[in-house]
Amino acid sequence: MLRSHFLNMVIFSVLVSIFFAFLTQNDRRERLKVMAILFLSMVVLSLLIAYAMYPFPLNTAR
Amino acid sequence: MRSGGGSALVSCVLAWLLPGAGHFYLGKRRRGAVFFCVVLATFLLGLFNEGRSYLADGQQPLTYLATLANLATGPLEIISRHATYHGLVYALPADENSPAAQALLKSMRDKVKEVTDEYGTTYLLTAGLMNMLLILDAFDIAIGRKS
Numbered sequence: 031m032l033r034s035h036f037l038n039m040v041i042f043s044v045l046v047s048i049f050f051a052f053l054t055q056n057d058r059r060e061r062l063k064v065m066a067i068l069f070l071s072m073v074v075l076s077l078l079i080a081y082a083m084y085p086f087p088l089n090t091a092r
Numbered sequence: 093m094r095s096g097g098g099s100a101l102v103s104c105v106l107a108w109l110l111p112g113a114g115h116f117y118l119g120k121r122r123r124g125a126v127f128f129c130v131v132l133a134t135f136l137l138g139l140f141n142e143g144r145s146y147l148a149d150g151q152q153p154l155t156y157l158a159t160l161a162n163l164a165t166g167p168l169e170i171i172s173r174h175a176t177y178h179g180l181v182y183a184l185p186a187d188e189n190s191p192a193a194q195a196l197l198k199s200m201r202d203k204v205k206e207v208t209d210e211y212g213t214t215y216l217l218t219a220g221l222m223n224m225l226l227i228l229d230a231f232d233i234a235i236g237r238k239s
Binding site for chain 2: 031032033041042048052053056
């Protein structure tokens with residue numbers, strides 16, 4: 031079992047970016063470009079959202 | 093319907109039966125191999141992370157969509173369904189208090205207790221959704237709408 035949030039996110043992003051790069055592009059260079067853009071977008075945006083959510087408490091009912 | 097090097101119906105059925113097989117049939121062998129590896133890896137990660145297949149539940153309409161996404165993985169889905177419910181069950185019985193429904197709910201709760209269940213379930217759903225897109229893509233290639 032993969033218990034690391036970050037590792038799961040990276041693996042998921044890699045698989046999804048490869049999938050969509052091959053689904054939408056035929057040229058090798060274009061595929062690599064789409065793969066990189068998708069992967070970086072998913073990972074960087076997730077980290078930014080996580081950082082923005084950091085100040086919020088997990089349980090407000092305390 | 094036949095265009096672009098193969099029958100649309102055959103390519104769609106093959107794509108459902110085995111991820112990437114539709115593309116392989118249409119002559120896109122490299123692309124088919126990549127799709128096979130990616131969908132299989134996603135599905136196996138789902139199993140490895142204790143993901144669960146969904147059951148269609150009349151009281152929760154969204155479970156129909158989730159069950160459909162699971163089914164889109166093709167015959168591979170039998171493995172994950174068997175791992176979750178120890179059999180091929182696709183819908184929760186109407187009477188949730190019946191012994192059969194209670195047994196299914198217990199199997200589901202056993203999976204939910206696993207710490208990685210959410211990840212695993214997401215991987216399984218994603219594998220199904222990817223294969224759904226592959227079926228549509230194979231159809232588009234077969235009718236000549238896409239190269």
